[in-house]
Amino acid sequence: MIQSLKKKPTLQEKYDTIIIGSGIGSLTAAALLSKEGQKVLVLERHYTAGGFTHVFKRKGYEWDVGIHYIGDVGRPHSVMKKLFDYITDGKLHWADMGEVYDRIFVGDQVFDYVKGVGNWTDRMKSYFPGEEKAIDAYIDAVFRANKASRRFFMSKAMPKMVNTLLNGVANRNFYAYSDKTTYEVLRSITDNELLIKVLCGQYGDYGLPPKKSSFYMHATVAKHYFAGGYFPIGGSSRIVECMDKVIEQAGGTILISAEVKQLLIHNNKAIGVEMAQGQQYMADNIISGAGIYNSFQKFVPDNHKSKEQLVNSLSKVNPSVAHGCLYVGLDASPQELNLPKANHWIYPGDADHDTCVDRYIENIEEEFPLVYISFPSAKDPDWSNRYPGKSTIDIITLLPYGPFRAWEGSRWMNRGDDYDRLKEKLTDRLLQVLYKQVPSTKGKVDHAELSSPLTTRHFMNYEHGELYGLDHSPSRFRQKALQPRTSIKNYYLTGQDITTCGVGSAMFAGLLTVSAMGHGHVFQKVMGG
Numbered sequence: 001m002i003q004s005l006k007k008k009p010t011l012q013e014k015y016d017t018i019i020i021g022s023g024i025g026s027l028t029a030a031a032l033l034s035k036e037g038q039k040v041l042v043l044e045r046h047y048t049a050g051g052f053t054h055v056f057k058r059k060g061y062e063w064d065v066g067i068h069y070i071g072d073v074g075r076p077h078s079v080m081k082k083l084f085d086y087i088t089d090g091k092l093h094w095a096d097m098g099e100v101y102d103r104i105f106v107g108d109q110v111f112d113y114v115k116g117v118g119n120w121t122d123r124m125k126s127y128f129p130g131e132e133k134a135i136d137a138y139i140d141a142v143f144r145a146n147k148a149s150r151r152f153f154m155s156k157a158m159p160k161m162v163n164t165l166l167n168g169v170a171n172r173n174f175y176a177y178s179d180k181t182t183y184e185v186l187r188s189i190t191d192n193e194l195l196i197k198v199l200c201g202q203y204g205d206y207g208l209p210p211k212k213s214s215f216y217m218h219a220t221v222a223k224h225y226f227a228g229g230y231f232p233i234g235g236s237s238r239i240v241e242c243m244d245k246v247i248e249q250a251g252g253t254i255l256i257s258a259e260v261k262q263l264l265i266h267n268n269k270a271i272g273v274e275m276a277q278g279q280q281y282m283a284d285n286i287i288s289g290a291g292i293y294n295s296f297q298k299f300v301p302d303n304h305k306s307k308e309q310l311v312n313s314l315s316k317v318n319p320s321v322a323h324g325c326l327y328v329g330l331d332a333s334p335q336e337l338n339l340p341k342a343n344h345w346i347y348p349g350d351a352d353h354d355t356c357v358d359r360y361i362e363n364i365e366e367e368f369p370l371v372y373i374s375f376p377s378a379k380d381p382d383w384s385n386r387y388p389g390k391s392t393i394d395i396i397t398l399l400p401y402g403p404f405r406a407w408e409g410s411r412w413m414n415r416g417d418d419y420d421r422l423k424e425k426l427t428d429r430l431l432q433v434l435y436k437q438v439p440s441t442k443g444k445v446d447h448a449e450l451s452s453p454l455t456t457r458h459f460m461n462y463e464h465g466e467l468y469g470l471d472h473s474p475s476r477f478r479q480k481a482l483q484p485r486t487s488i489k490n491y492y493l494t495g496q497d498i499t500t501c502g503v504g505s506a507m508f509a510g511l512l513t514v515s516a517m518g519h520g521h522v523f524q525k526v527m528g529g
């Protein structure tokens with residue numbers, strides 16, 4: 001049954017804007033439009049709001065699904081901080097993770113990513129004497145790629161004609177970085193394979209190893225965290241709580257367990273949506289933040305004239321890899337267990353990232369190419385007020401969708417013994433990595449629950465359990481369809497697929513979408529101008 005976050009929602013006959021999905025891109029667009037005086041209806045299929053920023057609870061524990069750290073919110077004048085402040089009315093606060101935000105393990109060697117680009121550079125140079133020039137050249141390339149991206153992304157909010165006239169050269173500058181793989185750029189700077197492996201120590205943040213990822217994607221993630229990592233105080237659920245108030249104040253509502261089936265279109269103009277349960281809601285504009293495959297393949301009715309062209313426009317992009325996350329609850333406080341705040345990235349020492357991924361995708365019994373351990377309860381200073389004497393840890397690895405396809409038709413929590421056995425084996429392997437890494441956790445694990453690609457498919461409606469929407473390969477950035485406007489009038493897109501994955505980037509997508517809808521001035525408002 002469709003529900004509201006409130007007990008008695010007051011639904012309008014017609015809305016200014018309906019937004020499909022309640023991911024952070026959708027919520028950003030909803031909050032920005034609400035602040036422009038619009039009544040917005042957000043429709044979320046899951047039983048809880050927030051998309052990947054949602055939390056879930058079991059047995060006295062709470063886990064954040066898709067937020068482990070956010071960059072750039074510690075600098076008061078950054079776009080990121082200003083945007084968060086604007087859309088939450090300044091109600092969301094951040095905890096600094098401290099000097100080390102990421103700790104990279106390659107075999108037995110350890111490399112720290114430390115806060116501040118100068119400190120970070122010095123630390124890398126201390127690990128790799130003789131590579132000083134290469135490290136400087138790397139930093140230079142990262143900043144240049146980010147600079148070149150600004151006009152490229154801003155141009156997505158402009159009408160096609162204006163974009164073509166104004167941005168030809170700017171876009172070419174951007175493609176000079178986005179068309180190359182991360183490995184191509186790094187290999188042109190150094191032939192030290194260990195340095196390349198360490199510089200790509202965050203590749204799990206965008207899901208593709210260096211020979212497959214676009215260098216721009218690598219560069220934007222690296223730069224995002226140079227000023228350190230931050231975690232929302234009170235946990236990720238604070239994001240929806242704060243934004244819901246902004247939406248509600250303008251007369252809007254977020255509905256949950258509210259699955260959109262398809263658009264209602266009249267004369268090639270989107271006028272409303274039809275729900276899976278049959279109801280219809282009407283609005284002047286419809287935005288989809290539910291991923292581009294859903295937005296084109298599922299929501300555009302089969303008999304609509306541009307459906308085939310919209311679906312074909314996705315033929316050159318692939319869904320991103322899927323993942324598994326072991327959500328661990330422990331019977332002791334973060335202080336008792338001496339849990340670190342820094343994320344741990346654990347890699348095999350015997351081969352480069354691409355080789356490790358390839359051999360594992362071929363056979364998931366091979367060593368994990370990457371294990372990421374995050375300690376959210378240690379990052380959140382409010383955790384022990386809410387959950388005294390307890391801790392949580394998230395352990396993530398890549399899991400290809402293929403081995404799980406066999407259970408596609410089965411039901412969540414009831415997929416059969418073979419599936420449970422496969423998960424038990426993976427759980428055990430991941431726990432062994434944790435015990436080796438943080439021995440104090442042994443004997444303290446009270447709850448361990450593994451999500452699989454089918455879990456992501458079930459809850460988030462990503463067909464192949466995609467971790468990050470579309471792949472961040474070089475060809476992704478050439479796809480014209482990945483922008484707010486569509487060929488259907490008043491039907492817009494938002495969220496990670498039109499920019500890149502990452503909370504900050506999906507929020508920026510929300511800003512672009514609202515700008516493309518004729519509210520270009522919101523950017524100045526956000527920046528306090």
Ligand SMILES: Cc1cc2nc3c(=O)[nH]c(=O)nc-3n(C[C@H](O)[C@H](O)[C@H](O)COP(=O)(O)OP(=O)(O)OC[C@H]3O[C@@H](n4cnc5c(N)ncnc54)[C@H](O)[C@@H]3O)c2cc1C
Binds near residue numbers: 026259396503
């Ligand atoms: C495990 C994991 C860890 C991550 N860690 C970080 C991190 O530490 N830092 C960071 O910055 N980023 C992180 N990310 C990435 C980040 O969370 C995402 O890129 C971002 O949240 C995506 O936001 P979005 O707006 O695109 O929407 P999504 O979060 O993808 O939400 C889309 C929503 O649409 C809904 N929907 C789908 N179909 C329908 C329908 N028919 N009707 C109604 N609703 C529908 C879905 O249920 C979903 O709620 C992580 C992601 C994952 C998966």
